[in-house]
Each structure stands twice: as C-alpha cells, then as structure tokens.
Amino acid sequence: MPETIVIIGAGQAGAQAVQSLRAEGFDGPITMVGDEAYPPYQRPPLSKAYLLGSFERPRLFLKADNYYAETGCELLLNTSARAIHRAERTVELTDGRKLAYDKLLLTTGAQVRKLKCPGADLPGIHYLKTIADVDGLQAVFQAGKRIAIVGGGYIGLEVAAVGAKRGLDVTVFEAMDRLMARAVSPQLSSFYAAEHQKAGVKLKLHTGVQAFEGNGKVERIIAGGQSYDTDIVLVGIGVVPCDELATHAGLASEDGIVVDQNARTGDPHIWAAGDCTRHVGREGHSLRLECVQNAIDQAKHAALAMVGKPKTYSEVPWFWSDQYDLKLQIAGLARPSDTLVLRGDPAARKFAVFHLRDGVVAAVEAVNAAPEYLMGKKWVGEGRKIAPQMLADTSIPMKQMA
C-alpha cells in the first residue's frame, strides 16, 4: 500500500509541496485541503499588477487547471480542517469528513492582523490577502476616491502606489516613525517616503489609528488625534500565522508552528512549511519568514524529508516589492547593528545598500539594481567578506567583484 499524504492549506507552499513530492518520486495519493474557492495562486501580484488591472485572474494560478487531477492530487476547495487527530492519524474537516494520512503537511499560511479599535468593523474597511479581498477592494477603487491606508509596510505601500497611479487620493497612516520599518533600512525608508510624496501620496508617520467613524459605512478615520474624511480604508498591518489547528493538536507553536531544519514538527508524521511556521534560520536565530522564498524552499525541504531524503534548509531569504517603476529586491536578513555601505546614487533611482556584519555581507537591499541584488545574494550565501570601499565604488562593475 502506498502511503497517503494530506496537505492542509492550498497556497504557494502547498502547491510547491505537491510538485516536489511528485518530482521526488512519491506516487501515493495526495489530498490538498484549501479554504478558499481557488486552487493555489500567487499572492504577490494581488497588491500590484492584479489590483492595477494589468494582470488577469487566470494568470494568478500556479498550475494549469488540470494539473492536480493529472498528478493524482485531490483538491478539496472551500473546505476547512477542524482538527488533527494525531493518535489515529486523521484530519477532521468542518463538514465532518475524516481524511486518513500517513504523513501530514501543514501549509496553512497566515491571516491578516485585524485592527481592534472602535469602528473597526464598519463596512468599507478592507484587508488584502486573498483574491476575494482584492475583488472587493477593486469594486470601489476608483479615480477621485479618497483611500486611507493603515500601515506603511509592503502591502500598504504597494496599494498606495497603485492608487496614486489610478488617480485616487491616497493617505498612508503609519504608527512607526518610518515606512517599512520592519523590513528595510532607514535609508530605504526615506527614499521610499520621498517617492511616494512625489507621486502625491500623503504620509502620516508616527500616527497611530484610534478609531473609525461613519454612518453605516466608514467615512472618517481618527488618527494621531485628528479626523480625516475618507471613502475607503485599507488596513495592512501584518499577518499572524494560522497555527490553531496545530496548537489544538498539541503541536508546539511560538507565534508560528515550530519546525526543525527539515520542516518537521514535533510529531514524526507531521511537517509544516511556509508562512505558518517558525524555524531556526541559517544564522542560528528562531524566526518566522513571510515570503514566497520561504514558502517554496521550506516546502521543497518538507517534501524531501517526507520521501526520506532530508536535507538541511539553509537558503538565503529573499524578498521583493514593486512600487511605481521601482523594483526593490532584498536578500538576507539585516540587523540594526550592521554597517551600511551605499552603492550608487538614490537620486538616480538605482542604488543598493549593503549590510556588513564583521565585514561579511549579511544582506543587500537593491533598488532597480539587479546586479547588486544577485551578487549580494550570492555573497550572503557564501558568507563573503568584501571591502566596503570596493562595494561603494560604482566604477568597479559587480561582476568584477565576483
């Protein structure tokens, strides 16, 4: 009897796991359970080209329509799991059905962090995580409308850029004193703040939101003690891992299902991958990564371990964000104590910030600078030392420093 694998969560990690399991020779039945109406799709375009309308829905899907059927993966959509019964190795679905597994993979992802202030449940307050969310926002996302964006992170700023391009009146409210504070260096924050202001986006930094008001729908946002009229609100204040299923089954979670370097949980029959997990990264620290890279690479490692070919997960994390005509690409994880080296001229809208730790390249942030990003990512992986004066010297091509 071939083993049966059940995957809970039909996102990027789940789809990657199916592909990798088959590529690694697993030929038993796979069932993938997803609570959305759609088969696995790419989320990154949702806040970018898909919202802009330049990327139609069918292109979001990660695989061809017939892929799952052809590869022998049963896809249960609009379906949620209620419980994992570890002793009998079954997953109980909310419709009462039970799925037996030999091996279980949790790719449950993350859900948006919700605002809990007065008025937070008024109609007209949007979040952005799913196709359905964007379709809902799309319906009101029209030129001339005022949109208040809560959160100056990737999602908020990508939507701000699309909004400005589409002719909306955009205001971003950020509680911290700079944009993308969790993700990028202060240099990048300042650069992006200036770019958004140039595009007509109003930035309210250090401005926490206290409440929303309105008659039957949101009409005002109260932030930093002031009231602002608005037509639409979009909240992008981060995500929380979907770990309830795991914790209810007694699996460890510390703001993320705890997995080892083979993506295995404390139960030898259960793995987890992607946004829902917490693992010890390549630098020895426990971390939760919310990104495509982690979804793909951790799912690949889970698949390898599930077919008995475990390999240590130590890939360099990478991220990207598209705002206006600026492509931000980041590799590695920066720390505030890193020494920063600027290469190129931000005024030319093409530059990179290298983060050195004891002389070793620990991270790179590149804006419209693919060579710096690609070479930097390689160096981070190798732990290479590069002289700062060489890095800063744009007369030396990146390739020459290889």
Place this chain on the structure above:
Amino acid sequence: MNKAKYKVTYIEDSGKAHTVEVAEGWSLMEGAVKHLIPGIDADCGGACACATCQVYVAPEWQAKLPPRSDMEETMLDFAPDVRPGSRLSCQLRMSAELDGIVLHLPKSQH
C-alpha cells in the same frame, strides 16, 4: 475571456520535448510553469526578480523576439551558462508571431 492559444515546444536538457499551448499575452515562463515543464523554476512568478526562468531560444526564432530590456540583460549577466540565445522566459509574451516557437532549457537555473 477566451484568448487565442499558440504552440510552444520546450526541450529539456535531456532532449525530452514538451509541446503545449500558451494563451496570447501570457509569458513563455507561465506556459512552462503551468504545464509543469521541468527546468524552469520561476520562483518569483514572473516579476523579473529571480533569474530562474532562463531559456535558450532557437536561432530561427531569436529575431522575432523583442530585444532584452536593461533589467533582463543585467539579470542574465548573473544567470548560469548564458548563451547568445538566452532570454528570461518571464519577459517573453506569447503572440501569433511566436506560434510554434522552440525553447531549449538549461540543465539548472541555479
């Protein structure tokens, strides 16, 4: 939205050929990924952010393609085993003119 579809043949490094249909306007990377052609990773999903969708365009088809953008050029600079016919397939859009195009895939994208 029923778009015209055209044929693309992807040839793996091993010589195994896959002929599939790709909708007009879609990228040749998407055509490969959605049909699960091995040899194209395209980790970033087509954002020109990862350089893992390199293909080698057969000589007779090269002239029919738009020239490489600066971004594509620099990304390719760092891809392994780049040849004169190298392109990032995420940057190539399917059209009637490309019906029947033949793309060879590298041994590895990394």
